[in-house]
Amino acid sequence: MRRLLLLAPPFLWLLAFVAAPVAILLAIALAEPAMGVPPFTPPLAWDGEGPRWRGTLLSFAILAEDRFYLDAFLRSLRVAFLSALLCLLLAYPMALGILRARPSRRLPLLLLVLLPFWTGFLLRIGAWIGLLRDEGWLNGVLRGLGLIEAPVPMLYTDLALYLGMVHSYLPFAVLPLYAALSRLDPALEEAAADLGARPAVAFLTVTLPLSFPGALAGFLLVFIPAAGEFVIPELLGPPEAQLVGRVLWTEFFQNRDWPLAAALAVALLALLVLPIRLFQRLEARP
Amino acid sequence: MAPLLQVQGVSKRFGATVALERLSLEVARGEFVALLGGSGSGKSTLLRLVAGFEAPDEGRILLDGADLGPLPPHARPVSMMFQSYALFPHLSVFDNVAYGLRREGRPRGEIARRVAEALEMVGLSGLERRRPHQLSGGQRQRVALVRALVKRPPLLLLDEPLGALDAGLRERTGLELRALQRATGAGFIMVTHDQAEALALADRVAVLEQGRLAQYGPPRELYERPATRFVAGFLGAANVLEGRVGADGRVDCAAAGCTLRPAAPPPRAPGEALAVALRPERIRLVDERRAPAENAAAGTLRDLAYRGEAWLALVATAGGQELRVSLPGGATPPAPGAPVALAWDAAAVVPLAD
Missing domain, CATH: 2.40.50.140 (Nucleic acid-binding proteins)
Structure with missing residues (x-):
């Protein structure tokens, strides 16, 4: 009974805020679009005698058939993968640097990593726009120095997209890496050195493989939200690149095709569950 | 011939704390020396200075008459067995023991042979494929020991090598440790806070008190003719x-x-x-x-x-x-x-x- 009471709150929480929304999403994805409020016909209807199944896989069929959606998925995955990789490459030296700093400096340095979170997200994106646009600071400085004559287009390019992504998601990569690295016994690197390993070799043969779970956690913590990211590509990225986030938005708000939007969301979820499962499997390893 | 190890007037401070104060000490070839002292006596610091993980503030440390000072830890011919054992958790027993030989660039066949010999010596044959977490405490201790010994260092540093074992295993493992030391002919420096262990195993015991050498001599001499109040009280109360x-x-x-x-x-x-x-x-x-x-x-x-x-x-x-x-x-x-x-x-x- 006590067990039940203890387990009930998190269970109810998950039920109300995870399971129920996903179930609703799935239901909408199986519905047929219609004019009206809400703009779909429920897949399970009551017609006097009993429940009647009126669901359809039409939305999923559209997703599968139309290259447009598949391309958006692939492009999103590529952007997420590259963003996560860039974050990881930057986060590794940062985490290592913080760990090797004097103990009294570690907490301030970690707080610095989190500092961007203290200002509004849109404000920071706005700052990037101000920096990168044609009449922006960066072009202004370059022109002032006489390095360029015409402004270099930076905003609405892949460069701006990845700058924004890495900037926003970097802390998610640094923190799990730092946690993983700080859990390692410092005697391990000393033992490697003692056995004749130069610092670089000790790092490659001991620290790097042992920090792999932390690196993977950092990678996935960036990859998963980045795959569905909408705001950053919309405000900074190239306009022609259709990512899942934007497609979803368009289907939902402009085309008012809720079932198709829901099907997109369900497909994205299914696609992201895969790396999460992979991560859990690796975490479970001793 | 110069002694194997010469510690000459070595001092080490950590901030305001004095870990070692102008300490001098010699270890002969093939000698088993115990560094005995309470916590904060500087015994572990001395070990880390010899291994090269810390640099002395003053004084010199010579191995075979050559100054170890300019050598980083990976270039020093001494080996260390860590108190936590520091076994690489992602590597098998074989790869742990082979780690040092691989860094020396030994041929594959020689590595396999020497690792097998080393594991045989401590009765761990057949466990090559195990990971450290699949071993008992006593087995981990022996892996750590042969990992440090397999490179045949002239001097082995042991930081509380028996500290993590339970009482029943300590005595026997201690005697095995000494037998291994005799068999390899390497010099051993063992840090311990256990006076019985130091007296039982070492050829000479160095008693450290607050970073200074209180007395250095054979166990019987220390026990029967303690030089200071501290040694008299520390050994046998x-x-x-x-x-x-x-x-x-x-x-x-x-x-x-x-x-x-x-x-x-x-x-x-x-x-x-x-x-x-x-x-x-x-x-x-x-x-x-x-x-x-x-x-x-x-x-x-x-x-x-x-x-x-x-x-x-x-x-x-x-x-x-x-x-x-x-x-x-x-x-x-x-x-x-x-x-x-x-x-x-x-x-x-x-x-x-x-």
Whole structure:
């Protein structure tokens, strides 16, 4: 009974805020679009005698058939993968640097990593726009120095997209890496050195493989939200690149095709569950 | 030929804390040395200085007559066995032991042969594929030991090598450790806080007190002729009696209400203060009527504790000082509260320098 009471709150929480929304999403994805409020016909209807199944896989069929959606998925995955990789490459030296700093400096340095979170997200994106646009600071400085004559287009390019992504998601990569690295016994690197390993070799043969779970956690913590990211590509990225986030938005708000939007969301979820499962499997390893 | 290791006037400070204070010490080829001391005595710091994980603030450390100072840890020919063992958790037993040989770039066949030999030596053959977490504590200890030994270092540093083992395993593993040391001929420096371990295994014991070398010598010498109060108290919890040297070579101890006469004349002039050590097991109970005038004390048995092989008796002497007395475990001691007479041989009275 006590067990039940203890387990009930998190269970109810998950039920109300995870399971129920996903179930609703799935239901909408199986519905047929219609004019009206809400703009779909429920897949399970009551017609006097009993429940009647009126669901359809039409939305999923559209997703599968139309290259447009598949391309958006692939492009999103590529952007997420590259963003996560860039974050990881930057986060590794940062985490290592913080760990090797004097103990009294570690907490301030970690707080610095989190500092961007203290200002509004849109404000920071706005700052990037101000920096990168044609009449922006960066072009202004370059022109002032006489390095360029015409402004270099930076905003609405892949460069701006990845700058924004890495900037926003970097802390998610640094923190799990730092946690993983700080859990390692410092005697391990000393033992490697003692056995004749130069610092670089000790790092490659001991620290790097042992920090792999932390690196993977950092990678996935960036990859998963980045795959569905909408705001950053919309405000900074190239306009022609259709990512899942934007497609979803368009289907939902402009085309008012809720079932198709829901099907997109369900497909994205299914696609992201895969790396999460992979991560859990690796975490479970001793 | 130069000694294997020479530590010359080495000091090390961490901020305001002095870990080592102008410490000098030598280790001969093939010698087993124990660094004995409490926490904060600097014994582990000395080990880390020799391994190269810390640099001395002053002084030099020579191996085979050559200064180790400019060499980083990976270039030093010494090996270390860590207190936590520091086994690589992602590598198998084989790969852990082979790690050092691979860094030397040995051929594959030689590595396989030497690792197999090393594991055989400590009875771990057949466990090559295991990971450290699949081993028992005793097995991990032996993997850590052979991982450090497989490169055949002239000097092996061991940081509390038996510290993580349970009591039953410690004694046997300690003896195995010494047998291995004899077989390999390597010099061993073992850090320990366990005096019994140090006395049992080492050829020479260095007692460290607050970063200084209190005494360095063979176990029996340290035990029977402790140089200072600290060594006398740290090894075997000797009684320390504060006295004053008398005219004819006797030492009067007012606190214990007795007169002591060392076997040799005390190293102080008459009238000077002198502390002497008196081992609990060198004191015996005697018949009151036959108690000698010197090297004897009268008192009351205050408390009694049975320790199996011996009784520990606390005797309050006439002068007030309490003496620890060790009585044979097979005997029946007097009841607490009884008056007792104590006596000891002149050879048991050890004048202390400090």
